[in-house]
Amino acid sequence: MERRTHLARPRYREEPCKSALTRVTGMPFRWSLNPYVGCAHRCTFCYVRGFEQRAQRASGEGYGASIRVKTNLVEVLEGELRRRSWRREAVAMGTGTDPYQPAEGEYRLTRGCIRALGAARTPFSIVTRGPLIVRDIDVLQEAARRVEVTVHFSVPTLDRAIWRHTEPGTAPPHQRLRAVRALVDAGIRAGVGMAPLIPGLTDRPEQLVKVARAARDHGATHLWSRTLYLAPGTREHFLGELARVWPEEAERLDGLYRTAYLDRAREDAVHDRVASVIGEADIADRRTHAIEPDPPDIQLGLWGTPSEARPGRDARLERGLMPSARPPR
Template sequence: MPPASPIPIHIIKGRGAATRLAHRFSKDERNAFDDGWGTLEESVAEAGELMPLATEVRFEDVKSVLTENDSPDIYFDRALNPYRGCEHGCIYCFARPTHSYLNLSPGLDFETKLIAKRNIVEVLRAELGRKSYRPSQIAIGTATDCYQPIERELRLTRSVIELLQEVRHPFALVTKSSAVEHDLDLIAPMAAEHLAAVYVTVTTLDGELARKLEPRAAAPHRRLRTIRTLAEAGVPVGVSVAPQIPFVTEDMEHVLEAAWEAGARSAFYTVVRLPWEVAPLFKEWLALHYPQRADRIMARIHEMRGGKDYDADFATRMKGSGLWADLIHQRFQKATNRLGFNRERIPMDTTAFRPPGAAGQGNLF
């Protein structure tokens, strides 16, 4: 799928995608072309006069919060996400196609048009209070990072954690943001009671690569400091070295060593996933940033995906298949075994859960 518009690089500085790629439900697709009258050059020049793309926040009242899954390759069975879209702008994000359901582009719209679920706490309280509800670890931020920059003002994630603390419900969250440190006053006491854990994604230690790959996420050294802060506060903290991208993220062992030194004691990885519109967006990104090795990178991805951009089979979608996938797996296993990762699992306590009363109503006992 070709680019939707020739936006100049300086306009998209700090963004992962280069275009507002048309989503798969679009009836029309518009592409810029040179009609021989110089209009293409004029449109690019006019775009060059524009201000850099700004972030827009929209609000949504949701009817449900918890999503359940029975996928055999996912360790949790329920999750919640306070936001849709993600300002971090990671080009590889598998959640980008979800913006298609909102009639928005999985490209720049995913990074610049964020949806905040403003009634998330009220709906979650009602769901946790159902007589049929049975507690199990809730994974927070599995689709888009729960610590968006707008969390500073909206505090939706913090409100969710406050409710989970009130009802003593276990949770784990995954983030690239140092903003999780702001909620340590809630997370640390819950962690002490086996009710909370945090995973920090560190894709690479290469700051220059991270700025291209994850343009608005915290810098790698800052994420390591977050791991250290969490660990020193007694929070079980793990590191996600995901996704692994052949010939792009090449320092897995160094990331694991740095994370271990900072205090992480569990680790996991996935290989890059390119479902739906993520594939053309990623290829666009490769052509922009790594044109000389783009074909080689895609060839290795195809090797891990049975010759395709992506294969959604439960058995292989997270780790891939074939020789290259096996090599990544061996590297991960050797590094984690040598360092000592994943030797002890701390189970979450689901026995302490106390169903909430109605919104705004405390428990009598």
């Protein structure tokens, strides 16, 4: 199965915004920041499809065909960060759309946000599948000297057939791993999120071991996982697309997911496998010249929340959580 869906270039809608930061509750970060609305990567499992369906926007084939570009985002963000009431709480980028999707090559809004956050001494994290982030190593380094900066690269699988089918608009997994290496070599804390893991398709022990070892070999400072979340909107599209190539797998997963979540026992089993793989691969922060804020304002964990940041502990800490939008149970 080597089908690669042809994706037309999305239409960009340049629409200014009134606010930049969005308050988040029930997640390990306090604020989210998204330069774009819609994502040209068009992953079949994208949880945002569920939000789009509830908002009565395209959540199936049409998702990602039209991208809103918040052209004035950096100026609006700078204004919000200047407010006396701003408490420099952790900001997460990549919670609603990928900040390094192709539009960023042209608009450079994520780059501008990194500069603004660093200048305002506001810690932040970035979740992405886009190797384009290596373009911004200079501003990431600059920010990391002032605040805690963490990058999470989503690499759920190295299986090319599954990648091609489920992530039609993304860069190949090995390109992402090379980007992790470039970031780590530049002193940036950068790790891998195996997200989402699809039960029976990408969570087998030998598959997890491959990703974990590859992450380690590319210098990943941390590794975490999240299982597939199938809310209405995502469910129909994901299962429909899967059925086109692996109908029996679609049927099996349809039966497995009685709700949007995998049942707790199965999810715990997956995370136990991941924990053991993390231990076996000996994932650790091995940066030879780590860039850290000096002196650190606040000790923050991977998501920007106070914690004793240790790779193994953080992996367990993040169990069941996603960097983007898994709602708390």
